[in-house]
Amino acid sequence: MSRALPMSVAWLRAVPLWAVAGAGGLLTVVVRLIGWGQGPDVFGDEVFYWRFGHSVAHGGFPRDHGGTFWLHPPGFFYIEGGWERLFGAPADVVSGVYQMRSLNAVLAGLTAVALVLLMVRVTKSTTVAVAVATVFAFDPYILRINQRVLIETSTMLWVVLGFLVLLPLAQRATGIRWRRRAAAAGLLFGVGILTKDVAALITVVPLIVAARFVWPKRRSVPLFTAAMATVPYAIYVGVVAWAGHFDDLWGNKTHGIRRLLGMAQETGFNSAKTPSLNQRLTEELSNFGSTYALLALAVVAVVPFLRRGSPPQRLLGLWYVSAAIALAYAVVKGTLEEQQLYLLIVPTIVIVAMRAHLLWERRVERRRRGPVSRVATVSLLALTLAWSGFTYAGATSEPDDGYERLRQYMVEHVPAGSAITSMSGSASLLLEDRYRMGKWFTPQERAREHVAYVVVPWRIVEHNISTFTPGEARQLTQQGALLFSFHGRTYGTVELYRVPVPPASPVDGRDG
Template sequence: MASARREPAAPRSTGPAGKWCKLRTAGDRGLRAWAALARDLLPAACTRRRSLSGTTPARRWVALTALFTLALTLRLIAIDRSYDIHVDECYYVSISRSVAAGDGPAFQGDYFALHPPALFAVMAVVLRLSGDTGDPAGLLTAVLSVRPVSACIGAVTVVAVTALLHRAVHAPIAWTAGLLLTMDPFLNRFDSRAFLESQAMAATVLGLLVLARLPATARRRAVTGAAAGGLFAVAVTTKDWYALLSFVPVTLLAVAGGRPARGMRLTAAAVTAAGYGLYVGVTAATGAWDAWRQQKLDGLARALGVNQLTGFNSPHNTTDLHERLVARADLFAVSYSLILLGACATFWLLWFRHRQPARYAGSPARSVITACAGCTFTALPYTVFFGTLEEQMFYPPLVAGVLALALTADAARPWDGRKCPGRRTPRRQVAALPLLFVALALVMDARVWAEVHTRRDDAHRRLVDWVTAHVPPHQVVAATDDTVPLVLPRARSQKWSVPAHEGGRRAHYVVVSRQLVEQGYTLIDPASYATLSRRAALVHREPGPTAGALEVYDVRSLMGS
């Protein structure tokens, strides 16, 4: 009698990973069973993750210090000539000078409240230590002197993201994400200028890092929540918009989550609100309430797109977002790809969190990353289509996108790195695709870094030197944009048209930024610029990737002088 064929027995495995495999193959989808298993599984997974890193905490700190040094070095090299002066830098440093002088946040004597003063206070300390005198003629030098502060803070963001991911994903994925942010040309561009984004993002990620671990006692959880809330308060008092990345996701987690993390997160949200409330209270106490209220309402109208003064959606801007993306693709192709892939990864993580909550049980780091990325990419479409959209708006999505991509890459792996029964192992070709993408991205970013940091993009500084050397002090220089009068105080902002007498006041020279004319951000319209270029003598031209070209025209013959 023929013996009956027997099905091959499933591989026997023990421990939490074996229980996980048996649960998966048995088809049990009960949430309670999944959550019960997670209590045994997560500690083993965390231990496995630490063993995969192959480093002790001391060695990890050494590696993070090396990563910080690399990120800072890449941002500091040629920082004074690789990125031209931006008008916002001039505004922020002027306000910081006012703070350093004890006059509070003010620009040219008027109270400034469009953005909170946390970064201005930091730059004021740096300016005082550097011996800045507040001379308007030295504003350009002051801007260049505070740029290293932003570079240092940007390097802190890279390290904070890597450390945060170390608590949520396998170590190789965390280090890969850190390298991508270290080399990213878009982040380098903003971290190498005196902008708000570096400090706001660094404080946000540091706050998330503090919340990425759940202390054992209630007292420690309260202290942890207060520390994270203090960091979030720095973020929202640097730029209000960053409440969407800090206060909002933490509050949502506190409402939707359970104990004991709820109390810690509520404490963080409360301290964040208290910090911003303190800023508002000090503003009211100093008699600036009316100005603050009016400027905040104007800023809210701009953010919602009700009042489109600047940005790609502004009627004054002749360059739309699509044209700018295409024009900058040679520099920021990897950055744009990370944002797009990060958006897809974020919405997949939200679905994954809903379908498999056990994978998040006991892992605060995964929860805060998913919540932060979810809030960021939920708000981004409104900003793109309806709000005031400017380039710096893509800074938070880039960082959040890399966090989401790293978490997605880790979620696609088996929990203990071994194959479960009934689960197919991906083909090597498919598994190698992320590695190929990362390698290609790093090579492209390295090429962009070398190109940017070996060229000269300091047209405004060279323009100041040329005017100082070749234009007599008694002759009037007219500027048709906002940046030139700030870096060259002898120049006056003046609406210009041809015939010249329509421009109002008499001038001997006119400075025009060709790129700003094309974008619609100058006091001279394209038709008048074309007439000026035909009838006036072009006496000097300073080319630059950012400004396009700064052109100096001698208009004395048009003015009859």
């Protein structure tokens, strides 16, 4: 390891591994909590996931106003419930979302700790582990997912822990204790699946393939691990069936499979209601340029590990390939949502770091190639961190909490129970505990409901994600007076208008 370390970071050899891992985890948490409460702005899924966690704080299945929730398994929601029991129930929906964002920051920190330990085990290099932890802490896409109340952060934690526990068996699967380690790894994978079903594609699937390419003479190791990964979910299904909800679970899961396969395009970039993937990638290039570069490099970096890598390298390579194939299918035909990339970007930085370490070792062994590999490796890390740091600085320099500020303004100036026309589902979710929210547009509808206020997040409207067209939004807001305005990165300009209530007599116009 000492040969692979440049002199400037050789001091890392003297630092205990637990301190390096702890520092990586602490850095990850701190980065996610800087500017906490000022963005990113809240969006609809966060409210739903907070509600599900809030509902199980005192037991029972996850539920919402619409009834019990079965689309996703409940693992993350029970973690949320425990977090709420630990720190107390929030005062309102925004406080609840921020409370669970702090939970995800901690889960991300634990993921960074696991990544440090994983990289040291597979590369024997503390320097590589520190680099991976730093990239994980600052990567703009990873930050976006970790800073929101999304399931994927907790899912990836269990997956990384599973590979960390399993990796020694890829090096040597002998002895009477291998079953204990394999069982522990399988149960960790199983908890990941219990937070998000699709995690089976990046745990169970690579394990089955590994029976041929990693453990050809000890196939019982990956197959036993894969079998143990099904145990937590099987227990969950058994409890649901015992409680009499199996039919509801089955109906939701079959519908979820149809969505995963693309047979039902209700959400995501492949649905007709959202901007195209190409448009979104172009818009986010300035933010996620370093992430895109890592994704492109991993496609090439994984090849040598699959062809002639050590068993641990091949196992991690199969993890990456499984995630890449799953995402590629989602891009072409399935339901593709932004947060799904998180299941690929984490194994991506692992693969790229492993390849960089391999190039650095060759620099030591083959002096003539030293300048090229050294400059390429250091330049890649420097460019990635510089881009990520620049994006992070820009994101934290200006607040992006328009919906929270809107709610505070309305609590002070808009009477509770007022009827409000909302052009965004997220805005409705944040305000419906205090106001009557709807999509009332025509004079008849607004007269019937006595609508005097309109909330408009202009980016949602202009991107045709709202049920209102830009022309309809302008037509309605031109009738009123602007009360509140805020410009942020997430929703553009968020505005509140007071509009005159039409007379009760019916007039011609669109109804419904």
